[in-house]
Amino acid sequence: xxxxxxxxxxxxxxxxxxxxxxxxxxxxxxxxxxxxxxxxxxxxxxxxxxxxxxxxxxxxxxxxxxxxxxxxxxxxxxxxxxxxxxxxxxxxxxxxxxxxxxxxxxxxxxxxxxxxxxxxxxxxxxxxxxxxxxxxxxxxxxxxxxxxxxxxxxxxxxxxxxxxxxxxxxxxxxxxxxxxxxxxxxxxxxxxxxxxxxxxxxxxxxxxxxxxxxxxxxxxxxxxxxxxxxxxxxxxxxxxxxxxxxxxxxxxxxxxxxxxxxxxxxxxxxxxxxxxxxxxxxxxxxxxxxxxxxxxxxxxxxxxxxxxxxxxxxxxxxxxxxxxxxxxxxxxxxxxxxxxxxxxxxxxxxxxxxxxxxxxxxxxxxxxxxxxxxxxxxxxxxxxxxx
Numbered sequence: 001x002x003x004x005x006x007x008x009x010x011x012x013x014x015x016x017x018x019x020x021x022x023x024x025x026x027x028x029x030x031x032x033x034x035x036x037x038x039x040x041x042x043x044x045x046x047x048x049x050x051x052x053x054x055x056x057x058x059x060x061x062x063x064x065x066x067x068x069x070x071x072x073x074x075x076x077x078x079x080x081x082x083x084x085x086x087x088x089x090x091x092x093x094x095x096x097x098x099x100x101x102x103x104x105x106x107x108x109x110x111x112x113x114x115x116x117x118x119x120x121x122x123x124x125x126x127x128x129x130x131x132x133x134x135x136x137x138x139x140x141x142x143x144x145x146x147x148x149x150x151x152x153x154x155x156x157x158x159x160x161x162x163x164x165x166x167x168x169x170x171x172x173x174x175x176x177x178x179x180x181x182x183x184x185x186x187x188x189x190x191x192x193x194x195x196x197x198x199x200x201x202x203x204x205x206x207x208x209x210x211x212x213x214x215x216x217x218x219x220x221x222x223x224x225x226x227x228x229x230x231x232x233x234x235x236x237x238x239x240x241x242x243x244x245x246x247x248x249x250x251x252x253x254x255x256x257x258x259x260x261x262x263x264x265x266x267x268x269x270x271x272x273x274x275x276x277x278x279x280x281x282x283x284x285x286x287x288x289x290x291x292x293x294x295x296x297x298x299x300x301x302x303x304x305x306x307x308x309x310x311x312x313x314x315x316x317x318x319x320x321x322x323x324x325x326x327x328x329x330x331x332x333x334x335x336x337x338x339x340x341x342x343x344x345x346x347x348x349x350x351x352x353x354x355x356x357x358x359x360x361x362x363x364x365x366x367x368x369x370x371x372x373x374x375x376x377x378x379x380x381x382x383x384x385x386x387x
Contacts (some may be wrong), residue, residue, distance in 0.1 A: 004097045004235045005224035005385070008037025008217030009344040014332030015181040017211040022049075022056050022112040025213040027068045029337075030108050033215035038229040042217075043102040045069075045076035048089030048109040049336035051124040056112050065108060082128030083285060085109065087339025087369030087378035090216060091238050094380075097218050104223075109340035110213040121209050125335075128372040130246035142206060142286065144247055144373045146198035149288040151253035153200065155303065158291065160200050162306025164191035166287035167204050167329050169315055174326020176357040179341075181210055181332030205287040210332035214341035221385070231351045236272065236364075237381035239265025245375040254303075256289075258377035259296035259368060266366070266379040274298045277381075278362040279349050280320060281342035283370035284327040290314075293368055294322060316357060324349060324357045339369035343380055350384040 010032025012025055020028075026047065034042070047065050052058045062076030079089040086109030093107035113121055126135040129144060152158045168188055174180035186204060194203040224232045241261035244250055267273060274297050282297070284290035291305030299320045300308045308314065314322035325331045325345040328338060346365040348354050363384045370377045 001098045002100060003221035004094050004218055005221045005228070006216050006233045006235065006343070006347050007219055007224050007228040008033040008039070009347050010036060010215040011179050011341060011344055012213050013179045014210045014212035014334055016114045018114070020211065022052060022058060022110055023064055023068045025112060025211060026065045026108050026110040029110070029213035029215040030065065030069055030106055033106065033217050036230070037217035038227065039104055039217060041104065042071055042074055042106045043104050044096055045071065045074055045106045045108070046089045046093045047076065047078045048085035048340060049078055049111060050080055050082055050085045051111065051127065051335065054120065054124040054127070055116055061110070081376045082371030083283065083335045084339055084369045084371035084376045084378050085336045086214065086341070087367065087380070088240065090340055090343055090380060091240055091378050093216070093218050094235055094238050097220060103219055105218045106215060107218060107340060108213060108215040109337035111334035111336040112211050113209045113334060114211050128375070133246050133248065140198070141373070142198040142201055145286040145288055146201045147247060148253050148292070148373070149200050152288060152291065155254055158306040160192055161188055162291070162310055163200070163205055163287040164188040165310040166284060166290045167191050169309065170284060170323050170327040170329040173316060173324050173357055174330025176355065177326050177331060180326045180330050181208055182330045201286055207285045207328035207333040210334040212332055212334035212337045214337045214344050216340060216343060232385040233347050233350050234383045234385050235380060236383040237266035237270030239263060239269065240376070240378040241265065242376045243374050245372060247373055254292070256292045256296050256374040256377070258374050259293055259370065262377040262379040263297050263368065266381045270381040270383070272364065272381060277364050277366045279324055279346065279359040279365045280322045280368070281325060281345055282322055282368045284323060284329050285333060287329070289370065290322065290327065294320070297368065316359060321359050324354065324359055339378065342367040342369055343382070346382050350382060
C-alpha cells in the first residue's frame with residue numbers, strides 16, 4: 001500500500017448561498033483545490049453528498065461534477081454515509097491512491113440545503129435515522145441528540161452550561177475563520193436564552209442549515225514530494241466503523257462506539273495516540289456530540305467532556321484544541337461537505353496558514369466525521385511531512 005498525501009485544498013464559505021446552485025458550489029471548491037495542488041490532470045473523482053435527491057432533486061452528482069469541471073471521461077463516484085459522506089469520500093479517495101488504482105484523485109463534498117423549507121430539510125436529515133422505528137414515529141435528529149444529552153446529564157451530571165460551553169468555544173474560533181457561516185461570539189447566557197429545540201438542547205446548541213462545498217487533491221507521497229507547491233501533509237491513518245442506526249438498539253445512550261473504534265483503527269495505522277495530536281476537528285452537529293467525541297477519542301475520561309470543555313481544555317490555547325475552524329456549530333454544516341472541510345482545515349493548520357486561529361507548532365492532527373446518531377464514523381490522522 002502506498003503512502004498518500006494531500007497536496008491541494010479548496011473551500012467556499014459556508015452559509016445561505018442563494019446565488020449558487022449545487023453544481024457551482026462543488027465546482028468552485030474543486031477548482032480551488034486543483035489550483036492549490038498545481039496539477040494538470042485528475043485521474044479520478046469522488047464526491048461526498050448526502051441528500052441531493054431530496055434537497056435539490058439531483059442525484060448522479062459524480063457525473064454532474066465531472067461534467068461541469070470539463071473532466072469527462074474521468075471516472076466519478078458519489079459516496080453517501082449521512083453526515084459522514086464527506087469523510088467517507090475522503091477515505092474512498094485515500095483507498096484509490098493507496099491501492100495504486102489512481103495517482104491523482106479529487107475528493108469533493110457538497111450540499112445545498114437552503115433552497116427548500118425547514119420541513120423538507122428535517123425530512124431529509126431524518127433519512128439518516130431508522131425510518132421504520134424512529135422517523136416514522138416523529139422523532140427528529142434534535143430529538144435523538146436530546147435523548148443522548150439527557151442520558152449523559154443523568155449519568156454524569158453534565159449540565160446545560162457545559163453544553164453551552166462547547167458552542168461558546170466554537171463560535172470564538174469561528175469568529176476568526178473567514179470561511180465560517182457564523183462569525184459572531186456568543187455567551188453561555190446567549191445559548192441558554194435561545195429557544196428550546198428539544199429539551200435540553202437550545203437553538204444555539206445546534207449546528208445550522210448550510211450550503212457549501214470543500215475539496216482535496218490526493219496523490220502518492222513520493223509524487224507529492226516532487227510536485228507539491230506547498231508543505232506536504234501525509235494521511236498517516238484512516239479508520240471507519242459503524243454502529244446500530246437506531247438509538248433504542250444501543251446498550252448505552254452515552255456511548256458512541258463507532259467514534260471510538262474508527263479512532264482506534266486510524267491511530268493504530270498511524271502508530272500514534274491521541275496525546276500525539278496537536279489539534280482536532282470533531283463532529284459537533286449538536287453540542288453534546290462534541291462532548292461525546294472527546295470522550296470516545298480518549299482526550300478525557302467518560303463523563304468529563306462537559307467540565308473539561310468549560311475549563312478550557314479544548315480551547316485554542318488548551319491542551320487539546322478542538323474545532324479551531326469553529327466546528328459545525330459556527331463554521332456551518334452542509335452535510336456532504338463537512339467531513340472534507342474538516343480535513344481541509346487541518347491541512348491549513350499543519351501548513352501554518354490559519355492566521356489568528358493558528359495552533360502553534362501543529363504537526364499532527366485528527367479529523368472525526370460522524371453519520372446519523374453515531375451510526376457511522378470515520379477518522380483521518382494527518383501528519384506534516386518534514387521539508
